[in-house]
Amino acid sequence: MDFILIDGSYGEGGGQILRTTLCLSAITGRAVHIENIRARRKKPGLAAQHLTAVFAAAKLCDAELNGAELGSRTLRFAPRIKPRAGEYRFDVAEARRGGSAGAVSLVLQTVLLPLALAEGDSCVVARGGTHVPLSPSFDYLHDVWLPYLKLMGVGAELSLERTGWYPIGKGEVRLEIKGIPSGGRRKLHPLKLEDRGELIEVFGRGLAANLPEHVSQRMAQRAETLLRRKNMSCRIDAVPVRAACPGAGTFLVARYERALAGFGALGERGKPAEQVAEDACAKLLEHDHTSAAVDEHLADQLVLPCALADGESGFTVDPMTRHLATNAWVVERFGIAEVELISTSATAGLVRVFPSP
Ligand SMILES: Nc1ncnc2c1ncn2[C@@H]1O[C@H](COP(=O)(O)OP(=O)(O)OP(=O)(O)O)[C@@H](O)[C@H]1O
Incomplete structure (x- = not known):
């Protein structure tokens, strides 16, 4: 075969x-x-x-x-x-x-x-x-x-x-x-996303399952305090939920004029709720300091849909990861697209995907 x-x-x-x-x-x-x-x-x-x-x-x-x-x-x-x-x-x-x-x-x-x-x-x-x-x-x-x-x-x-x-x-x-x-x-539509525009807002939630209500509230409050200190407009909700076992996390989205980027951190036993929120905020702020349109995880996840589009796609990311390069390689093994990873600084890059006709 x-x-x-x-x-x-x-x-x-x-x-x-x-x-x-x-x-x-x-x-x-x-x-x-x-x-x-x-x-x-x-x-x-x-x-x-x-x-x-x-x-x-x-x-x-x-x-x-x-x-x-x-x-x-x-x-x-x-x-x-x-x-x-x-x-x-x-x-x-x-x-x-x-x-x-x-x-x-x-x-x-x-x-x-x-x-x-x-x-x-x-x-x-x-x-x-x-x-x-x-x-x-x-x-x-x-x-x-x-x-x-x-x-x-x-x-x-x-x-x-x-x-x-x-x-x-x-x-x-x-x-x-x-x-x-x-x-x-x-076929899908190609994606052109090289310039993210200005940050509009950060939204998200502090999610806590089977834990006292103050856990989700402390995550949400800490995240809002940190983001407001950076003059970011934000709305972080406290969301208590039920589940089969306890768990907690802070999940944030940075919404730019033309782009979205997501960041999160999970709680663990002994880790204060505030620390979970701080970890999620640190990832978001790190991304915001770059000028990349998409976050590092989305970049590897977009290669596949872009390879199935009816035209050339392009997006900027910082950092370019090994996950990204590896997924580009898999797509090319199928002969359905060529993927160019162009370094624009020590860590940042432009990803271009050219689906085969
Ligand atoms: N915090 C996160 N937010 C969004 N996506 C994430 C996050 N962490 C990991 N991912 C995505 O999850 C995927 C993980 O792929 P990976 O090849 O590491 O395989 P895996 O099946 O999770 O397990 P393993 O690493 O054990 O093989 C990647 O697409 C990565 O971008």
């Missing part, structure tokens, strides 16, 4: 190589063979979140699977049909005995584009971690990532049914996706 070979140890060598590969395999119908999955992680191979993404992507396009098990370092994934619109439910906890708080955001990012480019509407309900380390929080997906995808022509709505925190997870997110009409165009 003709398949694309992907080396999972390339560059960052993490789970994103796998997810981008799954997404593009489903969209293009090309079979893939991935080796050295998550080779640069402490515990290489498929973890619960990755395995859930594999099963989710396979479900959309009825893919033939080989190596889809926990800890597996190789995977063969061969779509049998075009992604099919429909109702889907995925639960990260089912991928591992004893459950998992693996990030639902990463699973949703894997299935959104194949379904947005499929004929007909879909609804995906995903259960797992909604605010967990090293992944986009629900707030980030909702406030930053999805608005950009909408700008590129994706019709989708996200809602949070229940938050899920480490180590139990059990949060739930619903994603409604508008597919394309029968015979419609399977």
Whole structure:
């Protein structure tokens, strides 16, 4: 069989190589063979979140699977049909005995584009971690990532049914996706975002689950105090919620005239609520000091949709990360686009994506 070979140890060598590969395999119908999955992680191979993404992507396009098990370092994934619109439910906890708080955001990012480019509407309900380390929080997906995808022509709505925190997870997110009409165009609009304009405001929330109400209030107040001290207009809400286990975090969005950027910090046992807010603010202020249009995480997440657009995209970012370079490499392996990463200073850069005709 003709398949694309992907080396999972390339560059960052993490789970994103796998997810981008799954997404593009489903969209293009090309079979893939991935080796050295998550080779640069402490515990290489498929973890619960990755395995859930594999099963989710396979479900959309009825893919033939080989190596889809926990800890597996190789995977063969061969779509049998075009992604099919429909109702889907995925639960990260089912991928591992004893459950998992693996990030639902990463699973949703894997299935959104194949379904947005499929004929007909879909609804995906995903259960797992909604605010967990090293992944986009629900707030980030909702406030930053999805608005950009909408700008590129994706019709989708996200809602949070229940938050899920480490180590139990059990949060739930619903994603409604508008597919394309029968015979419609399977392309997104390009994104041009080199100049972000002036900062308009910062908004966000201090979110605390199963903790005394003052925790969310202290995060919100501390964040507002710090941001106002920098003369930023801001509105940070205190949001107490219930969940399967305690958790807390501060999630902020910097809204510029033409851009959005998201930052967050998670609480942990022994870390004062004020410190959580300060960590989130520090990340936002660091970004604000640059002139980059998108934040470092969004940059790697935009490469894939930009590769599926019907024209050239460009955006500025600071810093350019290894995640970004690695995702650019995966996209190029599929031959669907060329990605140029142009350094404009020691850390900053301009990303240009040229989809193949
Ligand atoms: N705070 C954050 N806000 C938004 N996005 C984030 C944040 N932290 C991480 N991300 C995004 O989450 C993704 C993580 O990808 P990565 O390759 O590290 O794989 P992973 O599957 O999470 O796990 P592992 O690193 O264990 O392999 C990247 O797209 C990264 O930009």
